[in-house]
Amino acid sequence: xxxxxxxxxxxxxxxxxxxxxxxxxxxxxxxxxxxxxxxxxxxxxxxxxxxxxxxxxxxxxxxxxxxxxxxxxxxxxxxxxxxxxxxxxxxxxxxxxxxxxxxxxxxxxxxxxxxxxxxxxxxxxxxxxxxxxxxxxxxxxxxxxxxxxxxxxxxxxxxxxxxxxxxxxxxxxxxxxxxxxxxxxxxxxxxxxxxxxxxxxxxxxxxxxxxxxxxxxxxxxxxxxxxxxxxxxxxxxxxxxxxxxxxxxxxxxxxxxxxxxxxxxxxxxxxxxxxxxxxxxxxxxxxxxxxxxxxxxxxxxxxxxxxxxxxxxxxxxxxxxxxxxxxxxxxxxxxxxxxxxxxxxxxxxxxxxxxxxxxxxxxxxxxxxxxxxxxxxxxxxxxxxxxxxxxxxxxxxxxxxxxxxxxxxxxxxxxxxxxxxxxxxxxxxxxxxxxxxxxxxxxxxxxxxxxxxxxxxxxxxxxxxx
Amino acid sequence: xxxxxxxxxxxxxxxxxxxxxxxxxxxxxxxxxxxxxxxxxxxxxxxxxxxxxxxxxxxxxxxxxxxxxxxxxxxxxxxxxxxxxxxxxxxxxxxxxxxxxxxxxxxxxxxxxxxxxxxxxxxxxxxxxxxxxxxxxxxxxxxxxxxxxxxxxxxxxxxxxxxxxxxxxxxxxxxxxxxxxxxxxxxxxxxxxxxxxxxxxxxxxxxxxxxxxxxxxxxxxxxxxxxxxxxxxxxxxxxxxxxxxxxxxxxxxxxxxxxxxxxxxxxxxxxxxxxxxxxxxxxxxxxxxxxxxxxxxxxxxxxxxxxxxxxxxxxxxxxxxxxxxxxxxxxxxxxxxxx
Numbered sequence: 001x002x003x004x005x006x007x008x009x010x011x012x013x014x015x016x017x018x019x020x021x022x023x024x025x026x027x028x029x030x031x032x033x034x035x036x037x038x039x040x041x042x043x044x045x046x047x048x049x050x051x052x053x054x055x056x057x058x059x060x061x062x063x064x065x066x067x068x069x070x071x072x073x074x075x076x077x078x079x080x081x082x083x084x085x086x087x088x089x090x091x092x093x094x095x096x097x098x099x100x101x102x103x104x105x106x107x108x109x110x111x112x113x114x115x116x117x118x119x120x121x122x123x124x125x126x127x128x129x130x131x132x133x134x135x136x137x138x139x140x141x142x143x144x145x146x147x148x149x150x151x152x153x154x155x156x157x158x159x160x161x162x163x164x165x166x167x168x169x170x171x172x173x174x175x176x177x178x179x180x181x182x183x184x185x186x187x188x189x190x191x192x193x194x195x196x197x198x199x200x201x202x203x204x205x206x207x208x209x210x211x212x213x214x215x216x217x218x219x220x221x222x223x224x225x226x227x228x229x230x231x232x233x234x235x236x237x238x239x240x241x242x243x244x245x246x247x248x249x250x251x252x253x254x255x256x257x258x259x260x261x262x263x264x265x266x267x268x269x270x271x272x273x274x275x276x277x278x279x280x281x282x283x284x285x286x287x288x289x290x291x292x293x294x295x296x297x298x299x300x301x302x303x304x305x306x307x308x309x310x311x312x313x314x315x316x317x318x319x320x321x322x323x324x325x326x327x328x329x330x331x332x333x334x335x336x337x338x339x340x341x342x343x344x345x346x347x348x349x350x351x352x353x354x355x356x357x358x359x360x361x362x363x364x365x366x367x368x369x370x371x372x373x374x375x376x377x378x379x380x381x382x383x384x385x386x387x388x389x390x391x392x393x394x395x396x397x398x399x400x401x402x403x404x405x406x407x408x409x410x411x412x413x414x415x416x417x418x419x420x421x422x423x424x425x426x427x428x429x430x431x432x433x434x435x436x437x438x439x440x441x442x443x444x445x446x447x448x449x450x451x452x453x454x455x456x457x458x459x460x461x462x463x464x465x466x
Numbered sequence: 467x468x469x470x471x472x473x474x475x476x477x478x479x480x481x482x483x484x485x486x487x488x489x490x491x492x493x494x495x496x497x498x499x500x501x502x503x504x505x506x507x508x509x510x511x512x513x514x515x516x517x518x519x520x521x522x523x524x525x526x527x528x529x530x531x532x533x534x535x536x537x538x539x540x541x542x543x544x545x546x547x548x549x550x551x552x553x554x555x556x557x558x559x560x561x562x563x564x565x566x567x568x569x570x571x572x573x574x575x576x577x578x579x580x581x582x583x584x585x586x587x588x589x590x591x592x593x594x595x596x597x598x599x600x601x602x603x604x605x606x607x608x609x610x611x612x613x614x615x616x617x618x619x620x621x622x623x624x625x626x627x628x629x630x631x632x633x634x635x636x637x638x639x640x641x642x643x644x645x646x647x648x649x650x651x652x653x654x655x656x657x658x659x660x661x662x663x664x665x666x667x668x669x670x671x672x673x674x675x676x677x678x679x680x681x682x683x684x685x686x687x688x689x690x691x692x693x694x695x696x697x698x699x700x701x702x703x704x705x706x707x708x709x710x711x712x713x714x715x716x717x718x719x720x721x722x723x724x725x726x727x728x729x730x731x732x733x734x735x736x737x738x739x740x741x742x743x744x745x746x747x748x749x750x751x752x753x754x755x756x757x758x759x760x761x762x763x764x765x766x767x768x769x770x771x772x773x774x775x776x777x778x779x780x781x782x783x784x785x786x787x788x789x790x791x792x793x794x795x796x797x798x799x800x801x802x803x804x805x
Contacts, residue, residue: 045615048679049661055677056664071547088548126552 001383079423081125081466083423093128100143100463106287108455114289119143120461121182123151133158137170150233151200162208170205171217172198172225173245174267176310176323177348183465184364186319187286187414188428191348191388195283196327197306198222198269200230203240214252219244224271226300227327228283241271247310261314268307273300273329283344283390286432287412287457289450292392292406294331301339302330312362317382319360322349335398342396348388352418356380364423371421379421384430386414397439404432404447409437428461495528496732501551503538503561503715504666505689509752510555516748517739521732529732537666538625545571545720551732552724555717557625557667559583560784560792562716571722585714587754590772591626591633593673593705594683594690599737601681606637609682610655615710617680618660619670621791621798625715626667628792630684633711635791636775640709654801675702679794686713687769688753704770712774732740 054387077085081096100120122143129135154168171179175197177190203222209215224241225231247265254260259283282293310323326348332339358365358380367380392401416430434455438446446452484534502510514531521529534541534549538557545551556562562584565571577583595603601614609616619627634656638649662679664670667686674683675693681707684695690704717740719733740744744760756762756770781787791797 048677052662052673052677052679056662056669057667060665088550144507389481449570 001296003018016021030257031311079466090132091097091128091130092370093126096125096127096466098123098463098465100182100188100461102188103460104287105458107458108453114287119190129158138254138401140314143326151230155301160208161213162210164207166205166207166220167203169202169231172201172222172243172269172270172307173205173207174198174243174308176265176267176308176321177326177350180362183365183426183463184362186321186350186352186384186418187416187430187432188384188459188461189286189288189432191346191350191386191391191414192283192285192410192434193323193325193346193348193388195228195390196325196344196346197227197308198225198241198243199228201225201241201243202231202233203243205243215246217246219243221428222269222271222442224269224273226273226302227329235296239272239274241269241304243267243269259329262311263313264309266307266309268305270303270305272302273301273304277338283392283410284428285410285434285450285455285457286412287434287455287459289438290454291410291448291451292401292408293392293432294396294401295333297334298400299332299335300329301332301335302341305327314360314362317354317357317360318351319353320349320351323347331400337445340395340399342393342400344392344396345392346388346390348386350384350386350388350414351380352384354380358420364426365418365420366423369419371419371425379419382418382420384414384416384418386412388414391437392439394439398441401441403439405446405451406439407436407446407451408439411435411437424466426457426461426463428463430459430461495530496729498529498531498552498692498729498733498736499534499550500531500553500555500736501534501541501545501549502555503541503557504535504619504668505626505671505686505692505792506715507535508535508553508692509595509688509749511756512752513745513748516744518738520739520742520744521735527732529736531736535666537619537623537627537667537669539623539628540665545569547557550723550727551720552727552729553717553719553737555715555737557713557715558628558784559585559714559716560628560788561625562718563784563788565718565720565779569722571720572718573721576718577716580717580737581741582757583714584716584718585757586717586737587715587743587749587756589687589713589715589754590774591629591707591713592685592710592770592772593707594685595681595705597701597703599703599705603705604681605705606634606656606709607641608683609634609659610652613681614659614661615661615680615775616656616659616682617662617664617674617682618684619667620663620665623665624667624670626686626689626713627663627670628787629686629711629713631798632777632781632787632790633707633709633775634684636711636780637707637709639780640775650797652799656734657785657802680733680797687755691753691768706770706772709773709775712776714777736788 038338060180071087073087074085081094081095083092085092099122105115121141123139123141125139126313127137135156137152137154138463140148141151142148152170154166154170157165170289175194176196177185178197200268201222203220205218205220205443220243222241222243223231224239244269245265247263251259251262251265284290306325306327308323308325313320328341328343330339350361354365358368365380365382368377369377369387371379389411397403397408412432412434414430414432416428419427421427436451498606500510510533519531521705538561542556542564545554555561558743559577562576566574566576572620608614614737619632621627621631633652635649636650642648662673664673667689670683671693673679693702705718717737719737724733743761746756746758748794750756750761750765776788777784
């Protein structure tokens with residue numbers, strides 16, 4: 001409530017009293033006194049009316065300002081990026097970014113050509129929603145060789161929380177860790193289990209959640225890509241892959257708190273591949289060095305499928321993910337030779353514990369404090385560990401891959417620490433050790449340098465993600 | 467292939483376990499927005515709690531009802547402009563009609579969807595005076611006397627104010643044998659005695675009760691009773707005029723909003739429950755006249771007997787009354803000159 005300044009009020013009343021006093025001196029009758037009372041009451045009412053009118057005017061001004069605020073577009077700048085939204089939130093566009101500067105150091109001779117600093121990711125992400133129904137996402141990456149590439153470009157229609165459609169280029173929903181944001185995986189490089197899952201692909205995907213999101217699903221038709229690879233933007237393919245995933249968090253609404261963060265699921269795809277240059281670009285170690293490739297004349301020709309049981313558990317600062325991947329492909333040593341079906345398998349378990357007590361989450365850790373030495377706050381610290389294994393089908397050697405230059409198995413241990421300077425800034429320190437196994441016929445000393453001893457890599461990262 | 471089949475079997479069993487463990491139906495929290503007029507704060511505070519209990523017992527779901535209050539006309543305008551009301555509980559049918567006619571948010575026949583023309587409780591208009599009634603106010607005639615200060619809100623923004631205006635007009639018509647010109651003169655004289663026009667009924671109550679302005683407040687009956695109750699019963703008195711009007715606040719769910727939000731069932735149930743014994747009892751406790759004869763009998767002693775005219779009988783319904791009296795350039799605009 002706004003009160004009018006007291007001075008005019010007091011002045012007017014004083015004047016009235018003075019007038020009254022003067023009149024009283026002249027005619028001290030009860031009628032005069034009554035008349036003065038009436039005049040004072042009238043003046044008092046007039047003042048109250050003026051005050052109330054001003055109060056109403058102020059209220060209307062404030063209401064108009066509130067109304068204007070509710071109809072004005074909103075601009076938000078926070079750890080989720082720059083958001084421009086209509087007043088009702090139905091339309092919005094968000095600009096986000098991800099920059100990762102890594103350093104890799106290999107113990108021994110293995111990384112002689114790959115030691116050093118480099119830009120792992122430099123992404124500009126734009127996404128938006130219109131009428132709360134239609135959405136888009138465009139992810140471009142400027143890291144690597146310096147040539148910008150379009151990683152994701154898709155359009156969505158949110159018909160219902162239980163049924164949403166996505167068209168375009170996006171992550172194939174097979175690998176558990178693969179689906180997690182690049183910003184928030186436990187380690188700075190995904191495990192070798194992710195080598196076996198398709199990466200980004202073109203197609204159409206339906207997804208949704210029900211039972212209070214205790215159950216989610218996705219399913220669709222994609223072009224199909226080899227293990228660990230991403231489709232280009234015009235990957236024409238007569239044979240399509242059917243892909244699906246179902247994921248449940250069965251105790252999400254349960255009163256048993258330790259079980260609320262338990263999720264299990266299964267994903268897979270099925271399709272046909274016929275490529276001119278083999279089925280895979282190669283499987284890589286945690287240090288991103290190739291330890292297996294098919295022979296240069298090998299072509300994929302026939303049915304292929306993946307299946308991946310997977311699960312996750314989060315309880316307070318503790319987090320655990322695990323997945324198994326079976327990748328099956330039909331390949332020929334040369335275009336006209338007899339084909340064979342190969343089954344490559346991988347699995348991983350990774351766990352993290354937030355030492356500073358924050359919750360472990362699929363979407364990263366939100367530190368209670370940010371790193372600010374002058375304020376005596378240090379952010380959040382998380383220790384992480386991982387064990388993973390990838391086994392190539394024995395039948396791959398020697399018809400489809402040389403035992404001289406390839407390993408047939410990689411077993412990896414990873415240990416690390418993540419320092420969340422803030423929700424936006426993160427530093428990671430990871431140590432990986434990968435042991436290789438070999439097929440019969442492999443030489444005592446492999447011809448490929450990186451396979452001659454265990455890979456021991458120390459990889460650090462400074463990341464800004466918003 | 468055998469490996470694949472084995473894995474599929476194992477993984478499917480794993481997932482099936484998850485499904486079985488999932489609750490058959492997850493309880494949820496539903497949020498409704500009730501956009502109402504000015505003096506219903508207390509009524510819906512009580513009613514919302516009762517309905518939430520009822521809905522929880524019936525469905526297991528929690529329902530949280532948010533309230534928005536203001537002048538009825540302004541509230542209707544806000545909904546038309548995009549305020550996402552699941553339900554509206556406004557002072558008069560004309561304001562709800564605007565949602566159908568202007569914005570097509572509800573069907574034109576919305577009043578037929580609930581009993582009693584979608585008016586689950588009624589009220590009327592009375593006069594509230596200060597202790598001692600120094601100006602000797604007994605009926606509408608006293609409000610046009612020079613020197614009497616009358617408090618009533620703005621009919622352009624307040625539903626209650628329109629009922630006030632029409633009650634006065636109806637009295638004048640009855641007094642002057644249906645002479646519209648004299649009724650116009652009478653109401654014009656009344657508004658010349660109005661020093662402040664608030665945008666809503668609650669604002670006028672504040673002006674009269676808390677700011678101490680005016681000799682008489684033209685008020686909703688429920689608002690007058692509330693003012694008496696909150697002041698301890700000895701600061702004000704209700705003067706029952708010889709004639710007043712049957713005020714029928716109306717309610718509707720907003721189809722376009724509830725369809726978009728998926729709240730149609732609960733929004734409808736929310737309004738239907740107003741007609742239940744509990745809903746009617748809460749109305750009575752908050753000084754609204756219940757529709758239910760059974761509940762109305764329980765509160766009969768609370769409400770004075772007044773001769774009541776109706777909007778349909780005297781003014782030809784809200785559509786006509788709105789157009790003639792309150793539309794831009796209508797009678798009110800012609801007779802009211804801001805001080």
